[in-house]
Amino acid sequence: MLLLDIGNTNLRWAVHDGAQLGAVQIARHGNAIPLDVLAAWETLPAPTRIVASNVGGAAVAEALGRVTQAYWGLAPEFVSTRAEYAGVRIAYAEPSRFGVDRWLALLAAHVDNPTAAPTLIVDAGTAATFDLLLADGRHLGGLIVPGLEMMRTSLLAGTQIPRIEIEPCGMLWANDTTAAVAAGSVQAIAALAERLAERLAAETGATVRILLTGGDAPRLRAAFSQPFIEIEDLVLRGLTV
Incomplete structure (x- = not known):
């Protein structure tokens, strides 16, 4: 199988041979299928x-369909969120309102949970999403906030602060305005994740497993004070469930 995760900004893809998932490839899609992806395929x-x-919109889905028909005579199968599947029960009353990428991340987290721990999934992309999942597969709900770039861009749009050209690399606070904006966005997402993990631990009485995924996951690593597991291909893994 060729598996694809089309996000708001990036396209991730990998080949599954029936036993395991191959290496993940990533490209910005710009509402189309990039030339380097076409060459690789x-x-x-x-x-x-x-x-x-x-979750990237109709334009990129249509472009994908044209390409796969031309290359292999196949139409892509687009998965959709289900209220209950593979032991996971989502909290949303209307499954169509729950992002399919978030749902797939829940599936992957649930089927691979060797310690039967309650789980917080942090997906750091264009938006940063946070989903809480009990060991029995019950989804408690989640939060969505702007991702790093969106958070920074919205602040810069309403101020005279110059464009950010640095990454804070674990900086807790800064002595420069530009650095303060960069560090603030990173610390905001990490702090919210750790607050949610603490609340989930208090409610369940169990150690919480934090899973970190998404394109901006590497930029958040140094900001976490709690242990976490970074899984680049969490949504793609969900497609195999």
């Missing part, structure tokens, strides 16, 4: 199925 063995998660 020309060298692939023909897949038997193409399964995709899409």
